[in-house]
Amino acid sequence: MKGETILKKYYYIINEAAGNGRAKQTWEKIKRLLDNYNIQYQSYFSKYPSHPEVIAKEIAQSVPGKIAAIIAVGGDGTIHEVINGLKEYSNVKFGFIPTGSGNDFARGFLIPRDPEKALEFILSFDEQLPRIDVGSYHLNHNQEKSLFINNLGVGFDAEVSLEANKSRIKKWLNRIGIGSLTYVAALLEKAITFRPSDVMLTIDDREHHFPNVWFITISNQAYYGGGMKISPSAIPIDGLLNITVVHQLSKLKLLLVFISVFFGKHTKLKEVRTLTGKKITITSKEPMKVHADGEIVGESPVDIEVLPSYMHIYSKIWQ
Template sequence: MNNVVFIVNEHAGNGRGKKIWKKWKEAITFQYTYMITERSGHAIEIARNHAISTDDDLLIVAVGGDGTIHEIIVGITGYNHVHVGVISAGSGNDFGRTFSVFQTVEQLDCYVHSTYASVKMDLALLDTGQHQYEVVNNAGFGFDAKVAYSVNHSKWKKRLNTFGLGKLTYILYLIKELFTFKRFSFTLHKDEEVVTYDDVWFIVVCNQPYFGGGMKISPSSKPDDQLIEMTVVYNLARWKLLFIFGTVFFGKHTKYKEVIQFQAKNYTITMHDEVYGHVDGEFSCITDENHAYSFSVIPKAWNLAKHTEKGV
């Protein structure tokens, strides 16, 4: 099969996307088409246009980070003839910690000359009442979303990236928000249970275990079980939050009484304060006071290209 399209974000990982694509492009021997993304949202357009253009099996390979992958999956959701492959080239690469990705040209070559084996994966959906957001990895509200927003809109990020020190921006804003973040309250409506949580640092709903560049926030999450997990961190002293963040990389935070987790097909929450939100690490919205937000599962929403170990 030669119906292969690469969608490349050259700016992913502070330019890592361009370097990785150059290396792979020189080694690929089969026929393909490639497109370079030019702006936010462009990968959605490219992926959807290619999905619409054919009814034959189509392999779309993302060369980029979690944001690029998110856009491509959003673009092809509902097109059952499309299979999504990934060459990780971002800075966080949380997607690649759970999902199968192509690590060598040999793996990809074997796949292209096979029958396009794939595994159906779920999506989560955040409904704000005004907008619906597809969620590949995770989405939520609170401290982590505010840090991500501050980092992505900081003039220091671009300057430090020039010297390969972009991650320092995240550390700086994490420390800043640790002392300034205003905690919030929300009400969880789950089945017939209604519970209000106060003094909340953040809520995150996960379709897979990782977020924030390797933090194992939701150890039990599986992207194909038609369930989503909610993690709530609340009633926690500021100094202890920093300590718990250190344990998240190993999935050990769940033993603390201030960390609670739920598993279900859907959740409805009422936010009682204005709080920053994110979807797959990107800003989604600022919540309205006493407004309801819902999370649900779209089962078997897209096809993940599943390579064999041959070629490793």
């Protein structure tokens, strides 16, 4: 009917396992608020790894034009999956209510880390929603594109992410509210066994050779690992990705890097090189694990590219 108003809904994707089950409790509070505000919404619960990606894609496909926003309720891993579900639907607005252990997305994008305040921020947002850069990556030079929103890492930090995600103490630390320390514990354990490798880094067609690389992190925003300021100058609205290379240092000095990284001071060390670029390829002498937003996705080589102003995201980063 001509002139008919389309009623739009908020679609919530809840990862109940995030934050040691904290997401489930948080959702009950959010649901009560939505009902009190008489907000139109629909909720979906993830049942297995990668399910949020499937749900997000199905929502975008089935109700185009009827989506006020898709909101992820969970941790950084949940965001990674939802973002990838929306990679072909970049006009869909995306919001986040943090309930994970690290919540680096909330830090980097200046989203309130209190879930109820995050909801208020989304519902009361009266500005034009900004478009934010994201990163894309291809493993082993194939053509299938995947996305990351926070950062992508190759080498030691990917090994640490893998160890942290399977850690037995993560559940206990989450329970007492210090889940971000899981990353620190995993770091200390992997520092003993990890072996650096020589790496060729190609940035916008220019080659850089680095011997004995511990890790390379490609950042879209400043934070990773539960509050570590790995790339202090990274902002997701400049059309660039920030690159941090840590190489040729002892294990003892590696620990110094990870102490200083909480304050963003590691960039002053001579073994830490920082660069920026739009297209990046990382090739290592020995295969090195790759993580995207803290989720292990494969091994090097990996091709990376910034996608400027790609997605509408509820964020204060642009203000």
